[in-house]
Amino acid sequence: MGPLTIVYFAWVREAIGRDQDVVDHPGPGATLADLVAMLAGRGGGYAQALGDSARLRAAIDQQFAPLDTMIGDAREVAIFPPVTGG
Amino acid sequence: MKRVAVQPQDFDAAAELAALEALGGGGVASFTGIVRGEGGLVALELEQYPAMTQAQMARIVDDAMARWPLLGVSVIHRVGRLEPGARIVFVGTASRHRTAALESCAFLIDWMKSDAPFWKKEYFDDGRTAWVAARSEDDARARAWQR
Numbered sequence: 001m002g003p004l005t006i007v008y009f010a011w012v013r014e015a016i017g018r019d020q021d022v023v024d025h026p027g028p029g030a031t032l033a034d035l036v037a038m039l040a041g042r043g044g045g046y047a048q049a050l051g052d053s054a055r056l057r058a059a060i061d062q063q064f065a066p067l068d069t070m071i072g073d074a075r076e077v078a079i080f081p082p083v084t085g086g
Numbered sequence: 087m088k089r090v091a092v093q094p095q096d097f098d099a100a101a102e103l104a105a106l107e108a109l110g111g112g113g114v115a116s117f118t119g120i121v122r123g124e125g126g127l128v129a130l131e132l133e134q135y136p137a138m139t140q141a142q143m144a145r146i147v148d149d150a151m152a153r154w155p156l157l158g159v160s161v162i163h164r165v166g167r168l169e170p171g172a173r174i175v176f177v178g179t180a181s182r183h184r185t186a187a188l189e190s191c192a193f194l195i196d197w198m199k200s201d202a203p204f205w206k207k208e209y210f211d212d213g214r215t216a217w218v219a220a221r222s223e224d225d226a227r228a229r230a231w232q233r
Contacts, residue, residue: 007135009133009135009203009205010133010205010207010217011217059135059138059203062135062137062138062141062142063138064142064201076137078135078138078203080135080203080205081205081217081220082219082220082225083199083200083201083202083203083204083205083220084199084204084205084206084217084218084219084220085132085134085163085175085198085199085202085203085204085205085206086119086163086174086175086195086198086199086200086202086204086224
Protein backbone atom coordinates (compact mmCIF):
# COMPACT_ATOMS: atom_id res chain seq x y z
CA MET A 1 0.00 0.00 0.00
CA GLY A 2 3.02 2.25 -0.16
CA PRO A 3 4.56 4.24 2.65
CA LEU A 4 2.96 5.46 5.89
CA THR A 5 4.48 8.49 7.60
CA ILE A 6 4.35 8.53 11.40
CA VAL A 7 5.00 11.86 13.15
CA TYR A 8 5.75 12.28 16.86
CA PHE A 9 5.29 15.24 19.20
CA ALA A 10 6.33 16.42 22.68
CA TRP A 11 7.84 13.74 24.97
CA VAL A 12 7.00 10.99 22.50
CA ARG A 13 9.28 12.72 19.97
CA GLU A 14 11.98 13.32 22.60
CA ALA A 15 11.98 9.73 23.90
CA ILE A 16 12.17 8.28 20.38
CA GLY A 17 14.76 10.84 19.37
CA ARG A 18 13.17 11.43 15.96
CA ASP A 19 10.27 13.56 14.78
CA GLN A 20 9.05 11.09 12.15
CA ASP A 21 9.43 7.65 10.61
CA VAL A 22 8.30 6.30 7.27
CA VAL A 23 7.24 2.63 7.35
CA ASP A 24 5.59 0.19 4.96
CA HIS A 25 1.84 0.68 5.32
CA PRO A 26 0.60 -2.08 7.67
CA GLY A 27 -2.67 -2.46 5.71
CA PRO A 28 -6.13 -0.90 6.08
CA GLY A 29 -7.26 -3.32 8.81
CA ALA A 30 -4.43 -2.48 11.19
CA THR A 31 -5.42 -0.22 14.08
CA LEU A 32 -3.48 2.63 15.62
CA ALA A 33 -2.91 0.36 18.64
CA ASP A 34 -1.40 -2.31 16.35
CA LEU A 35 0.96 0.30 14.90
CA VAL A 36 1.94 1.56 18.37
CA ALA A 37 2.64 -2.02 19.53
CA MET A 38 4.72 -2.71 16.41
CA LEU A 39 6.81 0.43 16.95
CA ALA A 40 7.21 -0.24 20.70
CA GLY A 41 8.65 -3.63 19.72
CA ARG A 42 11.68 -1.83 18.30
CA GLY A 43 12.80 -1.36 21.93
CA GLY A 44 14.94 1.49 23.29
CA GLY A 45 13.34 4.92 23.06
CA TYR A 46 10.41 3.47 21.10
CA ALA A 47 9.55 1.10 23.94
CA GLN A 48 9.96 3.91 26.46
CA ALA A 49 7.71 6.30 24.51
CA LEU A 50 5.10 3.84 23.28
CA GLY A 51 5.05 1.05 25.89
CA ASP A 52 2.05 2.43 27.78
CA SER A 53 -0.63 3.23 25.23
CA ALA A 54 -2.96 4.69 27.90
CA ARG A 55 -0.66 7.73 27.93
CA LEU A 56 -0.93 8.25 24.16
CA ARG A 57 -3.27 10.03 21.79
CA ALA A 58 -3.23 9.89 18.00
CA ALA A 59 -4.45 11.38 14.76
CA ILE A 60 -5.04 9.86 11.32
CA ASP A 61 -4.46 12.25 8.42
CA GLN A 62 -4.64 15.23 10.83
CA GLN A 63 -7.88 14.15 12.56
CA PHE A 64 -7.92 12.94 16.18
CA ALA A 65 -8.76 9.24 16.38
CA PRO A 66 -9.04 6.71 19.26
CA LEU A 67 -6.33 4.04 19.31
CA ASP A 68 -8.76 1.30 18.29
CA THR A 69 -9.38 3.07 14.95
CA MET A 70 -8.29 1.24 11.80
CA ILE A 71 -5.69 3.09 9.77
CA GLY A 72 -7.46 2.49 6.46
CA ASP A 73 -5.76 4.15 3.51
CA ALA A 74 -4.26 6.97 5.61
CA ARG A 75 -0.94 8.45 4.54
CA GLU A 76 0.01 10.07 7.87
CA VAL A 77 -0.44 9.00 11.48
CA ALA A 78 0.56 11.17 14.45
CA ILE A 79 1.33 9.85 17.95
CA PHE A 80 1.55 12.26 20.89
CA PRO A 81 0.64 12.87 24.56
CA PRO A 82 -2.70 14.43 25.55
CA VAL A 83 -2.68 18.05 24.37
CA THR A 84 -1.89 20.92 26.75
CA GLY A 85 -2.45 24.17 24.86
CA GLY A 86 -4.49 27.22 25.80
CA MET B 87 -15.49 37.70 10.52
CA LYS B 88 -13.43 34.63 11.33
CA ARG B 89 -9.77 34.93 12.20
CA VAL B 90 -7.59 31.96 13.22
CA ALA B 91 -3.85 32.39 13.67
CA VAL B 92 -0.95 30.27 14.95
CA GLN B 93 2.20 32.34 15.24
CA PRO B 94 5.45 32.77 17.19
CA GLN B 95 5.13 36.53 17.45
CA ASP B 96 3.12 38.49 20.02
CA PHE B 97 -0.31 39.89 19.16
CA ASP B 98 -2.03 43.19 19.89
CA ALA B 99 -5.09 42.30 21.97
CA ALA B 100 -6.43 45.88 21.74
CA ALA B 101 -6.30 45.77 17.94
CA GLU B 102 -8.07 42.40 17.92
CA LEU B 103 -10.80 43.78 20.19
CA ALA B 104 -11.17 46.92 18.05
CA ALA B 105 -11.73 44.77 14.95
CA LEU B 106 -14.46 42.82 16.78
CA GLU B 107 -16.05 46.03 18.13
CA ALA B 108 -16.18 47.46 14.59
CA LEU B 109 -18.57 44.67 13.56
CA GLY B 110 -21.35 46.65 15.23
CA GLY B 111 -22.79 43.84 17.33
CA GLY B 112 -22.90 45.68 20.60
CA GLY B 113 -21.18 42.94 22.61
CA VAL B 114 -17.57 41.75 22.60
CA ALA B 115 -16.07 39.18 25.03
CA SER B 116 -12.46 38.05 25.21
CA PHE B 117 -9.97 35.87 27.06
CA THR B 118 -6.20 36.37 27.06
CA GLY B 119 -3.93 33.65 28.48
CA ILE B 120 -0.61 34.76 30.02
CA VAL B 121 2.45 32.69 31.04
CA ARG B 122 2.60 32.40 34.86
CA GLY B 123 6.08 32.53 36.38
CA GLU B 124 5.43 30.16 39.28
CA GLY B 125 7.81 27.69 40.93
CA GLY B 126 10.96 29.02 39.30
CA LEU B 127 9.56 28.80 35.76
CA VAL B 128 11.74 30.75 33.34
CA ALA B 129 10.06 29.83 30.06
CA LEU B 130 7.44 27.73 28.30
CA GLU B 131 8.06 26.14 24.93
CA LEU B 132 4.85 25.69 22.91
CA GLU B 133 5.00 22.88 20.34
CA GLN B 134 2.31 22.29 17.70
CA TYR B 135 1.37 19.85 14.93
CA PRO B 136 1.76 22.29 12.05
CA ALA B 137 -0.20 20.28 9.47
CA MET B 138 -3.19 20.01 11.81
CA THR B 139 -3.30 22.94 14.23
CA GLN B 140 -4.81 25.68 12.10
CA ALA B 141 -7.49 23.38 10.63
CA GLN B 142 -8.41 22.00 14.05
CA MET B 143 -8.72 25.52 15.51
CA ALA B 144 -10.91 26.51 12.54
CA ARG B 145 -13.15 23.49 13.22
CA ILE B 146 -13.58 24.59 16.86
CA VAL B 147 -14.42 28.14 15.70
CA ASP B 148 -16.95 26.74 13.21
CA ASP B 149 -18.58 24.76 16.04
CA ALA B 150 -18.92 27.96 18.10
CA MET B 151 -20.32 29.92 15.15
CA ALA B 152 -22.89 27.18 14.52
CA ARG B 153 -23.93 27.16 18.15
CA TRP B 154 -24.18 30.88 18.95
CA PRO B 155 -25.25 33.87 16.81
CA LEU B 156 -21.79 35.40 16.40
CA LEU B 157 -20.74 38.27 14.15
CA GLY B 158 -17.06 37.58 14.58
CA VAL B 159 -14.50 35.31 16.22
CA SER B 160 -10.78 35.87 16.60
CA VAL B 161 -8.53 33.09 17.94
CA ILE B 162 -4.75 33.43 18.17
CA HIS B 163 -2.37 30.87 19.69
CA ARG B 164 1.35 31.47 19.98
CA VAL B 165 4.06 28.82 19.57
CA GLY B 166 7.75 28.71 20.45
CA ARG B 167 9.53 29.96 23.56
CA LEU B 168 7.50 32.25 25.85
CA GLU B 169 8.65 33.84 29.11
CA PRO B 170 6.54 34.69 32.19
CA GLY B 171 4.21 37.59 31.46
CA ALA B 172 4.01 36.77 27.76
CA ARG B 173 0.63 36.37 26.11
CA ILE B 174 -0.01 32.78 24.90
CA VAL B 175 -3.55 32.75 23.60
CA PHE B 176 -6.35 35.14 22.67
CA VAL B 177 -10.02 34.38 22.11
CA GLY B 178 -12.43 37.16 21.17
CA THR B 179 -16.10 36.94 20.18
CA ALA B 180 -18.60 39.54 18.96
CA SER B 181 -22.36 39.22 19.04
CA ARG B 182 -25.56 41.22 19.38
CA HIS B 183 -26.13 39.32 22.63
CA ARG B 184 -23.85 39.34 25.67
CA THR B 185 -24.74 35.76 26.62
CA ALA B 186 -23.68 34.51 23.21
CA ALA B 187 -20.43 36.48 23.34
CA LEU B 188 -19.53 35.34 26.88
CA GLU B 189 -20.57 31.70 26.54
CA SER B 190 -18.91 31.20 23.16
CA CYS B 191 -15.70 32.76 24.48
CA ALA B 192 -15.63 30.24 27.37
CA PHE B 193 -16.49 27.39 24.98
CA LEU B 194 -13.66 28.36 22.63
CA ILE B 195 -10.94 28.52 25.30
CA ASP B 196 -12.14 25.28 26.90
CA TRP B 197 -12.01 23.47 23.56
CA MET B 198 -8.75 25.13 22.56
CA LYS B 199 -7.18 23.64 25.71
CA SER B 200 -8.53 20.13 25.22
CA ASP B 201 -8.80 19.69 21.45
CA ALA B 202 -6.10 21.66 19.65
CA PRO B 203 -2.72 19.97 19.06
CA PHE B 204 -0.40 22.04 21.28
CA TRP B 205 2.02 20.83 23.96
CA LYS B 206 3.76 22.89 26.65
CA LYS B 207 7.26 22.20 27.96
CA GLU B 208 8.37 24.01 31.12
CA TYR B 209 11.93 25.28 31.73
CA PHE B 210 12.94 26.05 35.35
CA ASP B 211 15.68 28.21 36.85
CA ASP B 212 17.50 25.13 38.25
CA GLY B 213 17.83 23.64 34.75
CA ARG B 214 14.96 21.17 35.08
CA THR B 215 12.51 20.71 32.23
CA ALA B 216 9.09 19.05 32.29
CA TRP B 217 6.27 18.46 29.82
CA VAL B 218 3.02 19.79 31.23
CA ALA B 219 0.58 16.95 31.98
CA ALA B 220 -2.98 17.26 30.69
CA ARG B 221 -5.47 18.00 33.46
CA SER B 222 -8.62 15.91 33.59
CA GLU B 223 -10.54 19.00 34.81
CA ASP B 224 -9.72 20.75 31.52
CA ASP B 225 -11.06 17.81 29.56
CA ALA B 226 -14.16 17.66 31.73
CA ARG B 227 -14.80 21.40 31.20
CA ALA B 228 -14.72 20.95 27.43
CA ARG B 229 -16.93 17.83 27.50
CA ALA B 230 -19.44 19.67 29.69
CA TRP B 231 -20.37 21.79 26.64
CA GLN B 232 -21.66 18.61 24.92
CA ARG B 233 -25.00 18.80 26.70
